Amino acid sequence: MSAETATASDGLVVTDWNVWRGSHWIVRSVTLSLPMGSLLVVAGRNGSGKSTFLRSVAGLLSSREGWRYSGDCALCGHSQAKYNTAAFMGQNLGTSDELTVGGFLKLQGSASGKAQQHLIGRLELQSLMSVRLSELSGGEWQRVRLARCLMKDSRVLLLDEPDAALDDSWRTVLWDLLAARRSLGHLIVVVLHRPLEALGAATHWAGFERGQLMFCESDRRVFPEALMNRLFLGKTLDSSECVV
Amino acid sequence: MKSLTAALALLFVLGLSGLMCGPATPVDFWFSAFESFGSLASAIQSQEAIFELRTVHVLLAAATGFALASAGRSMQNLLQNTLADPHVVGLSAGSTAFVLFAILFAPLTAQSVLWDWIPAVWIFAFGGAIAALVFLHFLLLKIVRSWGAPSLALAGLFLNAGLAALLMVFFARLSPSGLTEVQSWTLGAIQPYGFRQALILLPFILCPALFLIRLDSPLLMSSFGRDFAMTNGIEIEKLRFRVLLALTLLSAACVCAAGSVGFVGLLVPHLTRRWSAEVGKSWIKPSFNGIVGACVLVCADIMSRTLTAPLELPVGVYTALLSVPFLFAVLLRRREDLLRT
Numbered sequence: 001m002s003a004e005t006a007t008a009s010d011g012l013v014v015t016d017w018n019v020w021r022g023s024h025w026i027v028r029s030v031t032l033s034l035p036m037g038s039l040l041v042v043a044g045r046n047g048s049g050k051s052t053f054l055r056s057v058a059g060l061l062s063s064r065e066g067w068r069y070s071g072d073c074a075l076c077g078h079s080q081a082k083y084n085t086a087a088f089m090g091q092n093l094g095t096s097d098e099l100t101v102g103g104f105l106k107l108q109g110s111a112s113g114k115a116q117q118h119l120i121g122r123l124e125l126q127s128l129m130s131v132r133l134s135e136l137s138g139g140e141w142q143r144v145r146l147a148r149c150l151m152k153d154s155r156v157l158l159l160d161e162p163d164a165a166l167d168d169s170w171r172t173v174l175w176d177l178l179a180a181r182r183s184l185g186h187l188i189v190v191v192l193h194r195p196l197e198a199l200g201a202a203t204h205w206a207g208f209e210r211g212q213l214m215f216c217e218s219d220r221r222v223f224p225e226a227l228m229n230r231l232f233l234g235k236t237l238d239s240s241e242c243v244v
Numbered sequence: 245m246k247s248l249t250a251a252l253a254l255l256f257v258l259g260l261s262g263l264m265c266g267p268a269t270p271v272d273f274w275f276s277a278f279e280s281f282g283s284l285a286s287a288i289q290s291q292e293a294i295f296e297l298r299t300v301h302v303l304l305a306a307a308t309g310f311a312l313a314s315a316g317r318s319m320q321n322l323l324q325n326t327l328a329d330p331h332v333v334g335l336s337a338g339s340t341a342f343v344l345f346a347i348l349f350a351p352l353t354a355q356s357v358l359w360d361w362i363p364a365v366w367i368f369a370f371g372g373a374i375a376a377l378v379f380l381h382f383l384l385l386k387i388v389r390s391w392g393a394p395s396l397a398l399a400g401l402f403l404n405a406g407l408a409a410l411l412m413v414f415f416a417r418l419s420p421s422g423l424t425e426v427q428s429w430t431l432g433a434i435q436p437y438g439f440r441q442a443l444i445l446l447p448f449i450l451c452p453a454l455f456l457i458r459l460d461s462p463l464l465m466s467s468f469g470r471d472f473a474m475t476n477g478i479e480i481e482k483l484r485f486r487v488l489l490a491l492t493l494l495s496a497a498c499v500c501a502a503g504s505v506g507f508v509g510l511l512v513p514h515l516t517r518r519w520s521a522e523v524g525k526s527w528i529k530p531s532f533n534g535i536v537g538a539c540v541l542v543c544a545d546i547m548s549r550t551l552t553a554p555l556e557l558p559v560g561v562y563t564a565l566l567s568v569p570f571l572f573a574v575l576l577r578r579r580e581d582l583l584r585t
Contacts, residue, residue, distance in 0.1 A: 060471050064391040064481060088475035094324050094468050098517045098529075108461050108476060132518075152476070 011035040011187055012057065012156070016071040019049075019056045019211075026052045028211045029071075034204060036155065039178060039188040040216070043195040044208030050191045051091060051160050053208065057189065058088045058158050075156060087152035089159045093145055095133045101144050102129035105151065119147050122173060138165040150177060157181060157188045163197065175201045247519060248528055251535040255306065258542045262302035263295070265546045300442040301434050304501040305545040305559070306538040307446050308434075309508055311453040311494050313537020316509030317516075317530060318456045321467040322487055323393045326517075329509035333396060333488070334403030336495040338376025340429055340504045341407045342368040347425065348414055361440060366500045373496035376403060377488060391481065392470070432505030432560030434545055448497035452490035453534060459487060460530040505541065505560050507567040512537040514574050540566060 012034045019027035027049045034040055044050045052061070057075060061067035075085050099107070105120070120126060123143045128136065136144065142165040149159065157178070163171050178188055179201045192198060195205060206216040315330035323332065331337060346368040356364040383399050384391050415426060428435075437445070456463075462483050466473040473480050498505070516533040544562035551557075 055471065058471075058475060060474055062391075062481065064385070064389075066390050084475060084477040086475065088471060090469070090471040092469065093472055096464075096467060099464070107465055108478075 010077065011038070012189070013074045014057070014072070017053075017056070017069070017073050018071055019052055019061065019067065019069045021066050021068065026211050027056060030213045032206065032213060032216045034187060034189075036187045037182060037185045038203045038218075039182045039190065039198070039201055040204040040206055041195045041198045041202040042189060042191045042206045042208060043193070048208040049211035050208045054088075054158050054160050054189060054191050055090070058086050060088070085154065086156035086158045087149050087154040089145060089149040089157075089162055091160045091164070095136075095141065097132060097134040099133050100130050101125060101133065101136070104133055104144065105129075105148055116151050119150055119177075122177065123147050123170075139167060139170065142166055143170065146174065146177075150181070155186045157186060159188070160191045161193065162190060163192065163194070171197060245528060248532045248535065251532055251539060255535055255539050255542065258539055258546070259302050259306060262305070262542050262546050263298050265298075265550045296439055297436060300437055300439060301545055301549070302542060303442055303446065304434050304437070304449075305541045307449040307453075308498050308502045308505060309512075309538040309541025310534040311449045311498055311537075312505060312509040312541070313512035313516075314453040314456045314530060314534045315491055315494050316537075317513040317533050318459065318463050318487055319491070319509070320513050321460075321463040322484065323397050324467050324469065325393075325397065326514065327510070328397065329506075330491065330495060330498075331404070331504065331506070331509065333380065333400035333491070334407065335373045335376045335380075335488075335492050336499055336504050337404045337407045338379070339369045339373040339496045339499040341411055342372025342375065343429055343499060344411060344414075344426060347429075348418075348422075361438075362444075363437070363441065363500070366445075369499045370493075370496040373492045373499070377492045379403065380488075391484070396484070428558055429499070429503040431558035432503040432563070433548070433556070433558040434502050435500070437501075442501075445497055445501055448493060449501060452494035452497070455490045456487065456494075457527055457530040457534065459483065459490075461526040463487070502541075502559065505563055507560075507563040508537050508540055508544075511563075511567045511570055512540055515570055518577065 012032075014030055014032050017027060017030040018025070030053065042050050042054070055061055056067075056069060057073055059075075061069065078085060096104070105116075105125075120129075123146065125144060125147055128140060128144070133141065133144070142162075146162055149157070149162075159178075162178075163174055166174060175198065178190070182188055182201070182203070190198065190202075195202075204216060204218045207214040312330050316328070319328040319330055319332055320326050322328075343365045346365055358364050358367070380396070380399055380403065383402075384395055388395055388399065411430075415423065418426060427433075462473065462478045465476055465478055466480060466483060470480050473483075513533055516529070516536050519532070541559070541563065544559050544566055547562040547566075548557050548559045551562075
């Protein structure tokens with residue numbers, strides 16, 4: 001499906017990947033491969049299986065919690081994704097009325113390195129360091145979470161709606177930061193509801209509908225804008241139409 | 245660090261007061277001290293039996309308070325719910341139920357001993373907690389097939405409710421004297437052990453509590469949800485199992501020491517969570533929390549021995565009483581936060 005083919009030891013290789021819970025199928029026969037240095041934007045309507053796909057790639061779906069999967073999903077050479085291979089930023093994160101921003105960023109990790117200090121500066125978190133997490137606004141909390149995720153020393157970033165609650169200026173910063181990571185050869189997968197915002201930074205685009213991967217395209221000239229609109233407008237797609 | 249030192253100093257003062265308070269009042273104590281040439285040591289000698297009883301009381305109350313507060317904080321983080329307490333998963337209910345069944349049906353009393361000095365009820369307390377853990381494990385893995393925080397909390401509620409209902413059926417038929425005995429286990433009362441028994445029991449209370457304090461940072465991360473903890477390298481299943489194992493030992497040992505004491509495990513983590521935002525070594529905050537727990541239970545123990553002397557009401561009555569103003573303070577602090585933001 002993809003223009004480039006990633007080797008099994010590098011990047012993300014997903015082959016006939018299915019995820020279900022009980023009798024409820026959430027991701028069906030997804031096959032795609034991404035080399036390191038790619039930035040994939042995954043779009044689709046609510047409930048189309050994007051987030052579950054991302055969590056399954058991150059290795060977060062435990063069979064002890066009722067999740068089942070088949071097929072293969074290799075991340076950086078691990079044939080079954082290990083949960084701490086990637087830096088992951090989910091949609092929902094509980095908050096705490098105990099920790100301050102500084103405490104949260106330091107929790108079981110170091111926030112004192114040069115790169116970390118640069119991130120704190122770029123996301124303008126210095127003035128928030130002694131504020132409790134429960135007192136942050138939605139956008140501030142999103143920036144703190146983003147900093148925490150980007151601080152992880154990992155070559156793979158999996159982000160679920162990282163632009164939620166951010167205003168336009170912070171979105172620009174977000175895409176600058178992600179583009180910088182991509183230029184270092186890191187692999188980034190981002191689930192977005194407004195995929196066109198990532199036009200400048202993304203190298204690949206994928207669309208999900210009812211758990212199925214409708215397309216995964218890397219050529220910007222044939223960026224399937226019309227197809228995206230159709231995905232979001234909810235018209236039924238014939239899979240043959242999806243090959244651009 | 246300042247808060248920790250202050251809490252330790254308070255615990256020391258409360259501990260000393262605990263040694264001097266009781267049905268035999270402090271006045272009696274100092275009077276006898278003056279009688280025996282004015283020295284505290286000789287007073288202690290002259291009142292050896294009372295001293296032993298009170299030392300054991302204070303030690304067990306402090307250790308139990310420390311353990312319950314630590315376990316409460318751990319459970320609140322593990323279950324991502326600030327209303328959780330050490331009893332929420334039903335391990336202490338299992339332990340208390342086994343002890344009560346032993347007292348009600350087996351031909352033994354709370355004072356029965358094995359090999360001359362180990363109280364027989366201890367075996368039932370530990371057996372009950374282990375049985376409850378095995379039951380939870382079986383229920384969640386084999387029947388519910390889900391081992392997440394909400395399932396664990398619900399399974400715990402189910403176990404608690406089932407055991408409470410079963411016990412109530414038997415309590416309804418008890419004589420008033422039997423009820424008093426039963427109350428000391430269900431409401432929580434420091435049991436009258438000797439030095440040797442207390443020294444055996446203390447490591448079983450304190451070691452799991454210290455273990456939980458060691459796990460505080462991963463637990464704090466797990467309070468942000470499973471995904472966050474796992475992608476930060478925490479093996480959440482292993483962590484949950486370790487915490488439950490420690491909680492099993494701790495619950496059983498606390499039931500042996502003081503029955504099923506309520507409120508400490510709920511109230512103290514609430515009090516200490518927002519006490520100070522100081523970022524320091526990861527053990528400082530949970531240790532502070534534990535020591536405040538020890539202070540609360542020692543204080544409740546002193547109240548139970550003095551306020552209605554010579555009658556000693558179960559210590560659980562006073563932890564419940566103490567929790568009222570403190571919980572009100574927590575509520576008021578919420579209002580201040582709202583006004584500030």
